[in-house]
Amino acid sequence: MAFIVPFIPYIVGAVGAVYTAKQQANASEYRAQVDENNATLTRQQTAAEEEGKRRQMAVQMGSLRASAIETGFDANTGSLATLQAKTAGEMELDVLTSRYRGELEAIGLQQDADMGRSNAKAAMTSGYLSAFGSLASGGANYLSGSKIPEATNYGLNNSQTGEQIRGRR
Numbered sequence: 001m002a003f004i005v006p007f008i009p010y011i012v013g014a015v016g017a018v019y020t021a022k023q024q025a026n027a028s029e030y031r032a033q034v035d036e037n038n039a040t041l042t043r044q045q046t047a048a049e050e051e052g053k054r055r056q057m058a059v060q061m062g063s064l065r066a067s068a069i070e071t072g073f074d075a076n077t078g079s080l081a082t083l084q085a086k087t088a089g090e091m092e093l094d095v096l097t098s099r100y101r102g103e104l105e106a107i108g109l110q111q112d113a114d115m116g117r118s119n120a121k122a123a124m125t126s127g128y129l130s131a132f133g134s135l136a137s138g139g140a141n142y143l144s145g146s147k148i149p150e151a152t153n154y155g156l157n158n159s160q161t162g163e164q165i166r167g168r169r
Contacts, residue, residue, distance in 0.1 A: 010138030014131035021127020025120040032116030039109035046102025050095055057091040 064087065068080045 006142070007135075007138045010134045013134035017130035017134060018127045021123045021130070024123035024127075028116045028120035028123060032113040032120065035109045035113035035116060039106040039113065042102055042106040042109060046099055046106070049102070050099050053091070053095045053098060057088070057095065060091070061088060 061084065064084055073080050
């Protein structure tokens, strides 16, 4: 037992380093999961927006054809056909631009999630290395004969019994 007492600060330091690293890793993992969920949600919202724009485009094109037919133009020929093709092209470009923006946002969120997971792993590695360093430092001090705190520095001396330490005589 007396052998372990000088190492208590190093052991506590090691346990603390691992505990702190685990808390940091859990926080990073949680943020990564939130970012991943947000990326999925962004993709779903983008798909719904794209579908809505395509429906709106179909309605507008139908209205354009109906207006042309009411005025007596053949909707498939001449400048009206050119206008319809141009309008359809502009609407499709708008839809594709929305999809592109949504995908870029989702990719950014996914990258944040990946970075969060990487940070979680780094936190754990750092914690284990700190714990090892604390224990190695204590061991090196002991082996080199350096000043490792003796039991007397903890309010104990080798002649005291457990009863005397607790104040019972």
